[in-house]
Amino acid sequence: MKKIGYVASLCVAILLAMQSYAQYLSFDKIEYDYGIIRPNSVDTRALFSCTNRGAEEIVITNVVPSSKSITCQLTRDTLRQGIRSSLNVSFDATGYSSIFTEYIDVFTTDKMLGRIRLKLTGTVKDIDSTIEQLYPSTFDLVRMNRLQITYGTINYPETVTDTIVVYNPQDTAISLIFPNVPNYLTVQMFPEVIQPNSTSLMVVSFNSELRKEWGTIYDRLYLGFQGKKVNYKMKLSISGTITEDFSKLTKEQLKKAPKIVFDTDVFSFDTVKRGEPVACKFHFTNKGKSTLEIRKIKTTCGCTAGSMEKMSYGKGEDGYVNVTLNTTNKHGHVRQAVIIISNDPENTETRVFIDGVVIDNTD
Numbered sequence: 633m634k635k636i637g638y639v640a641s642l643c644v645a646i647l648l649a650m651q652s653y654a655q656y657l658s659f660d661k662i663e664y665d666y667g668i669i670r671p672n673s674v675d676t677r678a679l680f681s682c683t684n685r686g687a688e689e690i691v692i693t694n695v696v697p698s699s700k701s702i703t704c705q706l707t708r709d710t711l712r713q714g715i716r717s718s719l720n721v722s723f724d725a726t727g728y729s730s731i732f733t734e735y736i737d738v739f740t741t742d743k744m745l746g747r748i749r750l751k752l753t754g755t756v757k758d759i760d761s762t763i764e765q766l767y768p769s770t771f772d773l774v775r776m777n778r779l780q781i782t783y784g785t786i787n788y789p790e791t792v793t794d795t796i797v798v799y800n801p802q803d804t805a806i807s808l809i810f811p812n813v814p815n816y817l818t819v820q821m822f823p824e825v826i827q828p829n830s831t832s833l834m835v836v837s838f839n840s841e842l843r844k845e846w847g848t849i850y851d852r853l854y855l856g857f858q859g860k861k862v863n864y865k866m867k868l869s870i871s872g873t874i875t876e877d878f879s880k881l882t883k884e885q886l887k888k889a890p891k892i893v894f895d896t897d898v899f900s901f902d903t904v905k906r907g908e909p910v911a912c913k914f915h916f917t918n919k920g921k922s923t924l925e926i927r928k929i930k931t932t933c934g935c936t937a938g939s940m941e942k943m944s945y946g947k948g949e950d951g952y953v954n955v956t957l958n959t960t961n962k963h964g965h966v967r968q969a970v971i972i973i974s975n976d977p978e979n980t981e982t983r984v985f986i987d988g989v990v991i992d993n994t995d
Contacts, residue, residue, distance in 0.1 A: 656686040656745075657682055657690050658685045662680075664752055665772065667754060667770065668754070668770075669754050669757075671726075675723045678723065679720055680721070689712050690740055691710050692709045692710075692739070694738075695719065701723060702722070702752070704719055704721055704722075706719055707719075729756055730755065731753075732756060734752040734753075736752070755801075766797075766799070767799040771855075772866060773800075773806060774802075781853070781869070783838055784873070785872070787840075790840060791838065794836055796833075796836070799826075800830055801829065808826070809862070810854065813853070815839075819837075819853065822835065846874050846928040846973045847873060847874065847971075849873070850870070851870040851871070852869055876977075876980060886977060887921070888920070889921070891976055892976045897984045897985060900987050901986065901987070901988035905959075905991055906960065906991065913953065913955070914984045917950050923947070926974050930973070933968050935957060939953075939954045953972060963991070964989065964990065966987070968986050970983070
């Protein structure tokens with residue numbers, strides 16, 4: 633028991649000693665990779681930011697680069713608690729002709745870590761103008777023909793595919809990795825390892841059935857490089873519009889299709905005071921001959937919300953769309969729409985409106 637008590641007392645003493653310093657300078661990153669830099673050029677992209685996370689003031693006393701080719705500019709050298717500073721780095725590639733590694737030593741009054749070493753890496757290499765034209769988009773270590781995947785119209789439940797060409801301008805082979813890929817996306821590289829000065833095809837497949845979304849979609853695809861920490865600020869954008877294709881239905885199938893019919897498409901609430909919520913219900917009936925499936929309910933404003941008790945309605949079955957309007961930031965005439973997307977081939981998107989006037993409490 634005495635030994636346990638001694639260990640506990642020692643831990644408390646160490647914790648108190650650490651707290652007594654109350655200093656901690658935190659950098660957003662300690663390494664920057666330029667990728668490819670042209671010979672005899674000056675690159676100013678590198679930026680390191682640091683914040684004083686401690687309770688006491690920290691002073692950056694000196695910044696020492698490992699080469700005269702590196703110029704550093706500090707936005708502030710004295711940092712109180714929570715204050716941030718940035719180190720802007722300019723790298724002159726004159727005299728470099730291959731892979732390089734340089735360092736910047738940052739000296740501070742931080743009692744826990746008086747010196748912090750920042751690392752700069754990259755490759756100085758001339759890139760053929762044809763390569764730049766074919767692959768105009770730079771993505772960290774590689775170049776691509778584009779940074780966007782645009783599928784256009786996606787007919788549910790099909791799977792669509794798009795391809796991006798990736799060029800490796802490095803002097804060493806590179807392998808791409810894809811963290812946190814959602815289940816509705818499939819990514820393949822052909823070949824998986826991109827040899828120096830060679831290309832690979834990035835084939836991205838999108839499964840609209842697994843996406844479980846309707847209308848316009850915006851997604852992102854994160855990628856990184858084997859052996860290198862993933863920078864989640866860098867990503868490819870993915871867009872498209874998921875819709876249902878009824879063009880292949882026969883006349884007989886169209887006759888048996890569901891049909892959504894609303895009693896009215898406008899609810900007028902006359903006049904309310906700002907901040908008063910407005911709620912209403914829109915009644916509809918499935919007047920078709922098969923099950924009506926509500927795919928999605930969308931609104932044109934975050935102030936409006938729409939909901940339903942369920943998403944499937946049999947032949948002749950009634951239902952309601954519950955709509956609420958938040959008038960907190962509204963004034964004057966207000967008209968907001970709620971969009972109901974369904975498998976009715978003649979009316980895939982039905983719009984209902986909530987309409988009225990919002991006045992100030994002083995009006």
